Amino acid sequence: MMRVHQGQVDILAEADxxxxxxxxxxxxxxxxxxxxxxxxxxxxxxxxxARDYGFEFENDIVTFVLHMVTISPExxxxxxxxxxxxxxxxxxxxxxxxxxHPQFEHAWEQAATMTDGMQYxxxxxxxxxxxxxxxxxx
Numbered sequence: 001m002m003r004v005h006q007g008q009v010d011i012l013a014e015a016d017x018x019x020x021x022x023x024x025x026x027x028x029x030x031x032x033x034x035x036x037x038x039x040x041x042x043x044x045x046x047x048x049x050a051r052d053y054g055f056e057f058e059n060d061i062v063t064f065v066l067h068m069v070t071i072s073p074e075x076x077x078x079x080x081x082x083x084x085x086x087x088x089x090x091x092x093x094x095x096x097x098x099x100x101h102p103q104f105e106h107a108w109e110q111a112a113t114m115t116d117g118m119q120y121x122x123x124x125x126x127x128x129x130x131x132x133x134x135x136x137x138x
Contacts, residue, residue: 017058018043024062025069034118035069038125042069045124049076053085054092063096071108073124074115080107 022039029035035042043065050064053076067075076085084090084098099107 018047021047021062021065025065028066028070034121034125038121041125042121046073053095057093060093060096072111072113072115073117073120075108075111078107078111078114080104081111 018040021043025039025042026036029039046065046068047061049068050061053064055061055064064076076082081099081104084095084104087095090098098104
């Protein structure tokens with residue numbers, strides 16, 4: 001009988017999660033575009049950044065990923081959004097709900113225009129692990 005260790009199970013579970021997130025990305029972007037063609041790599045990249053902010057639950061991570069692919073890949077660096085995402089007094093699962101408050105409308109508008117998405121993805125597709133540090137918001 002073959003014995004499977006917890007580390008192996010974790011690796012398989014992570015791979016399955018990344019596949020599901022990649023499928024979700026493909027549902028929200030053109031399949032023939034850069035993000036659609038490289039959805040798995042985009043998923044891995046975005047999941048890692050979401051986890052850097054402390055997101056652990058699947059729904060929170062998927063929300064973060066979808067913001068990166070539909071609004072702006074660096075939406076999380078917009079100053080007001082960054083302050084919420086890094087605020088330890090706000091429970092991590094509540095951070096996206098806080099950001100839906102009307103007072104953040106201008107922040108979302110800024111986030112949507114602050115990064116050229118195609119340039120960002122051109123730099124990051126094929127560069128596994130190449131993530132800018134989270135030390136500062138823009």
